[in-house]
Amino acid sequence: MRADAGFDPLDMSQYSLSKLPKRAPTQVGVFFQQWGLLLAGVVFVLTAYLLPMPGLDAKQQVMFGLFTTALFLWISEAVPNYLTSMLLICGLILTKTLKAKAAMATLGDPTIWLNVSAFIMASAMVSTDLAKRAALAFVLKFGKNAGALFLSFMAINIILSAFINATAAKAALMMPLFMVVSAVYGAPGTNTTNNFARNLVLHNLLMINAGSNAFMTGSGANLMGVALLAGAGVTVYYIDWLAAGLPITIALGILTYVIGVRFIFPLTKEDKEPKLEGGREALQRELDKLGKFKLGEVKAALIFFAVLAIWATDKLHGLNATVVAMLGATVMLMPQTKLIDWNKVDIPWHLMLFSAGAYSLGAGLNETKLMTVLTTQLMDSLGMNSMGYFELYAVLTGLFIASHWIFQSKNMRTLIFLPIVIGVAETLQLDVMSLALPVALCINMCWTLPFNAKPNAMLYGCNKYTMGEAWKYGATMSVVAWLLMLVAGGTWLHWLGITPGFF
Structure with missing residues (x-):
């Protein structure tokens, strides 16, 4: 791979996320850019006023119209997502x-x-070359082949999940690595991509989310689920969750990697080879050029690991994760620290606006209780009171995983679904743990579209895949995750004494 004049694919400062990436529209994209807003208006009028849904009051019906219209615009990309x-x-x-x-x-x-x-x-870690040093060392250590590289990223995501329960923070910390590794394998900058980059970023997105399922403290929604179970008289211990969730998470990571690189975005033998001119020798030369650790790198590393350590021990001191991150960012920006100034900070404000809209959508759904009504109607229509255990297990885990396609909040999904699962189990006199814990292990399976979770929006800004490719990958992996949960329910979870088994 020959870089364009003046472009260094290993220079992380050139991978700005604050500037909107350029995407060449497809024929479908051109159609929606011309007619999408008009169609969105039609969708809103129909769903909000002309086609009333049974069981919804007027306010819920309008909220349903706003929800479907926003969903249409986000997916069609008739206008930018922000x-x-x-x-x-x-x-x-x-x-x-x-x-x-x-x-x-x-x-x-x-x-x-x-x-x-x-x-x-x-941005500070990029500016001081700390991120570049870490990326080069990582690729040289684990990048002897593509498989080792992917599995190493998977391991890092799972390890980080044990200490950091903010998936957005994990995504922000991992992004510089994605960009440089993508450049090494033939997709430099934010305007080029290939199947290696698609697989790399999408699989890491999946593991940033799914890695949280391995640990009871992996996300705030997990702890919310544990609290709901405790309210039903069911105690879930850390080791119980770990024993159930970690093997499933590892199996999911390996399965999705294999399926991704072989079937969804297939990698040829050539795709798996570094494309940087000079290969691994060039990478080693770049690492050697950095020399010994500079004072700025040491400062950035100390602040970063201090923030990481405080995040990891939040149960001991109770400090708010956002405040800790703000303090770390403030120290890095201080002129006395001499790490970075504001003009070099790379903040994708378009993604912040996009996220704000998604949170407003969640606030509207919560205010109108729309999703509670629709979920209850759906479950009643499925006749769950007459189902056996296997049918219930399959339907509940499948619905919960699929629900992330329309929800943007793990907390909301958990608050709506888990009480229903608990209620179904109690009504049918089933062991609450046998249904509720498997469903809880699916809380963080929310990797499909950019508005389904915070890391999704952040990594979409890398411009390594389109909305359609995100759907293709995410929907397929959702089905894979559901099938894995079915197998686990009849084997691993049964051996642990959580499910009665059904094979």
């Missing part, structure tokens, strides 16, 4: 679904601040 978010916020206010303050306050959500702080810290 504009859809801005239109959605305006719609929530104009229809009086939310008050202006509640709809607009989402831009100040703690998660937005966490993302901003994480991007500042990542």
